[in-house]
Structures are given as C-alpha cells and as structure tokens.
Amino acid sequence: MEIFKVKAGSSIKFKFIPFLIFTACSSYFIIFLIRRRDSSFLFSYVIWSNGSFSIDFSIYFDLISVVFISTVILIGSSVLTYCYWYISDEVYYNRFIHMVVIFLIAIIFIIFIPNVFSVILGWDGLGLTSFLLVCYYQNDKSLSAGMLTALTNRIGDVLILLSIRFMFSEGRWYIYNFFCFSNMVVFSCLLLFAGITKSAQFPFCAWLPAAIAAPTPVSALVHSSTLVTAGVYILIRSYYIISHYWLFSFILQILRVITLLLARTSAIICIDVKKIVALSTLSQLRLIIFSLRIGIPFLSFFHLITHAMFKALLFLSVGSVIHSNKNIQDIRILGSGWVTMPVSMSVIVVANRSLSGLPFLRGFFSKDLIIDMLFSNTISALLYYLCFFGALFTGLYCMRITWIVFFSINKLRLTRLSLLESYYLLGPYLCLRFGSIFLGFILRAKVEVFRLFRRCSDYEILGVSFLFLVSLFYFLYLRDNKRFSPCVSFLNQMWYIESLTRQPISNSCLDFGAVLVKSLEKGWLEFCGPQGIYITFCNFSSRRESYQNNYFIKCFMVILLCSSIIMVFSCFYF
C-alpha cells in the first residue's frame, strides 16, 4: 500500500549534470574520431520464422546512424539538464522527465533499426509520447495541438504499416540501400508521404507550429533532433527506393516551393517568438528535403545534424528568455534582454547567425553547400529567385528575433526580478555552442565528397551570407506591422492552413459518425432488428386480441352453443 502514497513533491529530482558531462565528452569523441569508410555492422536476430515468412529484430551501425545517435544523445542530455532549470517548480517533475526519456528512447529505436517491421516500435512510440508531451499543460489549446500532432503522425504510422506489405512481397524488411527489382511506385509513395507527415511538409505542416504548445525543452527536442528529423531520416535512409521515380522529385519540388513561401512569409509577420523559431524549422526542413531531391542524401544528413545542433541551442536560449519574462512569448513585450541575461543573448546571436548561414559558424558549411548546389542545379529562373529571396527572408526573421530581444524596450517592467543563469542553464549552452561553432568545420573536413562539388561564384555566396544587412532596413522601416495590415491575419494564421486542412476532415468525420448513429445504429438496424420485430409482433397480437374480443366472435359462439344444444336435444328427442 505504501508505494502509492509517495508524495509527489518529496521525491528526488534528477539533475543530469554528470550525465551531461559524460555524454558530451563521449559523443564529441565519437564524432571527431569517426571516418567515412564503407564499413557498417548489422546485427540481426530472427524472432519468428514460419516457412518463407520471418520476423527479425535488427540493429544497424554505420557512419550516419552513429553520428546521428551521438548528436541526439548530446542534445537530449542538454535538454534534460536544462529541464531542471526550466520546470523546477513543476510538481510532477519526475513524470515529465520520464516522458522525455521515453521520447528519446523512441528516436534511438528509429535510428538504429533498419527493419521496417520493427521500426514501427520507435515510430509509433514517438507519436504517442509526443502526444503526451505536447498536451502536457492542462488547457484546451495544448490539447488541440496534441490531438493535431498525434493524428497527423498517425497518418504516417498507417502509411508505414501499409508499406510493410510491399516489403513482405519483396521478401525482406530492410529499407536501407534497397534496390528494388519490381515496380514499387506505390511503396515509394507510401514511404515518401510517411516521411512528409513526420517532417511537416506542405499538406501536413499545420501540426509543427501548433506543437509549440509543449514546454520549451520538449519543443527543442521536437524541432531539432527527434520528431521532425525522424521523417527526414526515414527519407534519407530509403532514398534508393523513392528516388527511382519522377513522381518523387516532382512532388518534392512542388511541396518545397509551397512550404518555403508559407513558412517564410508567416515568420516575418508572426508575433509569437516561439512560433517564429518553429516556422524557421519548417523552412530549414525544406532545405534538407531539397538536397534530397537533387540527389545527395549525405549532404542533407549533414545539414540535418548541424541544424539539430543550432536549433536546439536557439530553442533553449529563447526558452530562457521567455521563462525569465514570466512565460510571455509575445514579441512586442519582450526586450532588452542583454541587461539581464548576457549569456543567453550571446547564445541567441550564435544560433541565429548559424541559422542564417554566416561564415565560419556551423550552419555556414552545410547551408552554403546546399544553396550552392541549388544555384548550380536549378533550371528555371523563377525557382532561382524564389530560393534567393527565401535565403533573404531567413536573414530577415533571424535578425528580427535578435534585434527585438536585444534592444527593444521591455514592456513587462518586471525584469528586475530576473532569474539567475545557473549552471543548469550554462552547461547545456556550453555543450551545444561548442558543437554549433566547430562541428561543421570538422565534419566538412572529414568528408571528402563535399570537396568535389562545384562552387558557384563568390558574389552569390557573399550576397546570401551578408543578407542580414538587408534586415537592418527591415527592422528600421517595417518594424510596426501596420504596413501589412490587410494580410496580417492571413499570414499570421499561416495562410489559414489549419482551418483548411484540419477542420474539414474532423468536421466531416464527426458528421459522418452522427449520420451513422442516427440512421443506422438507432434507425435501420433497430427497425429491421429487435425493435421492428417487437413492434410487428405487438401489432399482430393486438389484432389477434381484438379478434378474440370481437362481438362477431361472441355472437358466433353463442349461435354455435345454442345450435349445438338444439342438436343435442334433437338427438335425444328423435
């Protein structure tokens, strides 16, 4: 009986500092020492076989999985350490920590398991734990965000589950480096759309900005290394299957352009600082998926890793700003952070410069490579300029966050009561910042493939890199949103994407359910079944009863009786 009476507040809170030191050292050690060779290890254990049908559990180690896993563990341990600072006043602290740890274990399953049969283990677990984490706060907004996240991810689950059938007819379960022998258009489409639902590309992108209803450490995980990257990771791994068909590049091209316009235009208008960062994730994912389309899966993986690092850093720092300003996310109220939180401000600068791809930071190496490939690969001029202005917009909203949080007037007037930047905050900063600054350079030096790529002219690169100067003009001239007033709500609601994709589906499902309940369950099935039979029998028997009670019958009986008496008497008489 005693185990259920433990007081929630009295339990020991996990602090994770030694864990952070250990994981940071070991994962940087792994990343620095690894070389790109073609060696990879596959451990496989058959758990059930029956005739030609067998199910096995397998684990796969190669360059991609090891680098990715060390990045995930590094980010995860930083976030867990950060949690101690961020939600230390939470009553059920350990419950939250357990959920985050399960979330991390699920992504580790996805990374290590190459087997489409057992990758569901991580894929579905990721969906459920993300649902629990997004609706962690007990209000209606986070509940709707959680349902949206869970159900959109559920579409991906269903697609993966259906794609198992195609692997079944192929006779093996591995999607990595899979060269298909038969025509597998449907299979590649299923995998592609499963990846797109998780990585929040255009028709399914409503859940990503909604998922910021989660606590900020969770959003840091979701946006950097776990939930959205799981979709991209599946796409990278199954690249050899899905890249066979022209449909692939066609779909990706269209989705890329739409997602780009949507994310960028919303990000320069939006007033929620967390939402701006979320929208920047959307547009960075577009870059990653673009590099998949031009045929370099390893380059997109490179940018995935770098993006994970600086996006986690950006979320942690923005979260610390929000948390020290009484959890207010409105960009019009936040400001003058450099007085109270100097370290966080410097971290924001590093992360934002990395995001907009300034030279010598980490984002520069990967993002520049992708933009380089983009300039040398795009055929149409329209796409060229779209991409160019896309990069411009990145600079704009990065600058917007930085300028406003740094210099504008803080309207909250409570910053005197600012929180101390403790070691639980500085430790994760240090780990992730080291990665954001140096890791791109080191990884690029290790991988020889990137040196073979042709570079376009230096002016273009310079133009893209120093676009942040343009954003200064933006800050000076377009600071107030009144200039955009007609289209503010349109852009602020992300082109009404949520009302356009979510509302019709949920409404039609609920209406269809109501029609079914009304017409079938309580209508025809009862009418043809028990109730109908009951009423028919009742009518039948009441009619019989009325016949029984009828005057005609009585008269007939009396006549019959009299006549029979007369008959009897007559018999005796004669």
Next chain:
Amino acid sequence: MVVRTVFICIFCLIFMEFQYFLIIIGTLTFFICISISSFYSLSFSCNGLVYYDYLSISLSVLTCYICLLSYICRKRVIRYKSFIILINFLLLSLVLAFNVRRFFVFFFIFESVLSILIFIIMGWGAQPERLQACTYIFIYTVFGSLFFLIGVGFLYFNGFRDRMCGIINLNNKRIHFFWWLFLIGFLIKIPIYPFHLWLPKAHVEAPVAGSILLAGVVLKLGGYGLIRFLYFFLFRYINLIYGFILNVCLLGGAYCSFVCLRQVDLKCLVAYSSVVHISLVVLGIFRNCYVGVIGSLIIIIGHGLCSSGLFSCVTCLYKSRSSRRLLMNKGFVISSPLITILFFLLISRNIAAPPRLNLLGEIIIFLSCYSVRWFFFGFLRIMRFIGAAYCLFLYTSCCHGKNSHYLISNNTIQYLDYIILFLHWLPLNFLLLFVI
C-alpha cells in the same frame, strides 16, 4: 486442462481470502501455459470427450486468467458468494467448450454460457434497462444458435462423425447445403456488424466482472467456433456470399469506428471499439491461410485482455464519479494520476501501439489479407486512423484538464483496482515474447 480448471475452482473457493496468493499463482500459470503451448503442432486427444491443440489451450488459459481477475474484484459486488458460484460455472463451461470434441456437447455448453450470462446481468446489473438488454442477448444469440443446432443435425445425418476437429473432408458436396447455418451462429456470437446491437446494451447493463468476462472470453466462443469450422468454409472461397460477408464485416468495422466518435457513454464506446477489433478477427479467419489464422488468434487473445482491462478501468472511473457520461468523467489527471497512467497504457494497447500483441496480429492480418481485395486496405486504413482518434478522444476527455462543473461525488479508487488493471496490462506487453 479440465482437471486443472476444476482444481482452480476448488482452490479459489477454499483460499478466497488470500488474494495476493491467488494473483501470483494465476499470473505464473498464465505465462507458463502460454509459453508451453506456443501455437505449434501440439495436439492431443483423449478417446471420447476432450481434444487439445494450440487453439484450445491458449483460449482456455485466457479464460482461467480472466476468471481469476474477476475473482479478485468479487468484493465490489453484493451477494458475492453466489456470484462466485456463477463465475465458477462459467469458467467450467467455457473451458469445456474450448476443449470438447463432440458437436452436441459443444452446442449444449454454448447455450449454457448464455444462460449464466443472463443470470449475471439480471442479478447484478443496476438499471431497470437490464431487462431489455437480456432480451436483446437472448433473442440475438438464440436466433443464431438455433441455426447452429440445425446445422449440427444436418452434419450428423449426412454421415459425418460427431467430432469438431475432424471436418477436413473438403470435397463433400453435401456440406454445400448447410455450411451457412454454422456461420450465422458464430458470426452473431462474435459479433460482426449488423448483428452487434446486443453487445453495447449487454456491456452497459452488466456489472464489472460481467463485462470483463463478456469481453474477455464469452465473445471468443464465436471466434473459436469460426476457426474450428475453418475447413468447413474453405471450399466456398470464391463464393459470392463469402465476399459479401467480408465486405459487410469490414465496412461495418469502419462504420463502428465512426460511431465510436459520437458516443457519450464510456462503456458504450469501449463496446463499439471491440466490434471494430472483431471485424479484423473475422477478416483474418476468412483469409483461410495459416498466417491469417495465427494473426486473428493473436488479436483474439490481445483483445480479450485489452478490452476487459479497458472495461474494468472505465468502471473504476465511473464508480468514482457516479456517472457513465463522458461529460461528467473529467480531470482524472489531477485527482488520481496513477489511474491515468494505467488508462493510457491500456488505451495505447487498444490502438495497437508497439510492442503489443495487437500490433503483431494487425500486421499479420494486413499481410495476409492483401490478396483478397485491394480496397480492403482502404477500410483497414480508416479503421486504424479513426481508431487512434476515438481512443485518444476517450483518454483526453477523461483525463485531461479540469474537473467537470457538474461533479456530484468523488469516491476514491481502491488499491485493488490498480492491481487488476496492472494484471491486465502485464501480459499484453510481455506475452509477445512468449507467443512468437
């Protein structure tokens, strides 16, 4: 198996007070028996009455386990001694039904289970609507088993021996006349879509232990019968009626998942979700291959544990709020967090999240049934997606947010309920290791 069951009955009657001892013994027996009879090639028949194979052993072990769970919650009901005698009868007759070899004995037990069920619902149900529910059960299942009786008679007159497992006589044209008689009896008992109306009514009116037993094992009689008579339907594979039944069943499963979205009653929602699961079972059985049958057997066992666990969980919830409406049962994460964890774990088993029995069964059925009709995948997709929607809807509407404004009472949930829920959850997770 029968001897063991009798032993368990006597044992439970003697050691009625030592419930922790009962729990340990029951769980151990469950795991050991399932792992011994791991679905393969173990078949054994005595001369005369009894016959074993993987199917009967796994189902009777499931029966014993679930009856033990309903023993544990006996203190919650009034007149519990007579209740336990009824449950003992039910346990004996179900285990006999899963192990018996002769048609007529099987039919006799098939009917006697119904009468015991009606006793439980009439005696221990709360509302006056239980009269209607009993009428529904009685009419539907007796209607089905009447056909079954006629079919058994025909089978006997057509020169078949009185054995349940010997019908592998594929080319006998005389079976053409009455194969559907058996089918109707079992399909109503399972139940598939158009004949399912008695199920929500019975579940709503039954007491906790009654609905645990009903969902856990009594519905499995129909699935057991369908698998036993599998060879019987085998040669009708191309038949028009066969396709018709499958289409109706799957369409009904998809319909029921939409109906679940609009339910306002906790128990009704869980009952309709079990109809959705059952349609998958029927699909796997009618696929007529070994893999499909194994998949549907896995779903039968998983569903037996999972939906009975959900029923007991939902009962805990509405007992503490004194109402079955979704509107009243809110905010359990604040008042009793432990039950939300167990509720979420059971819900995630119901939507077949890994690493559970249900997921394995669903995948195997997906694999086996593709070649039947291509558009079945559409139905399966809808069922899986909407299934997640209504399960999460059930979870969040009960456990998320604040308490309801119309809160009448807030009784505490007892320690014993947690034990029961945990014992439902435990084999669902770890049975996977023993089954395959």
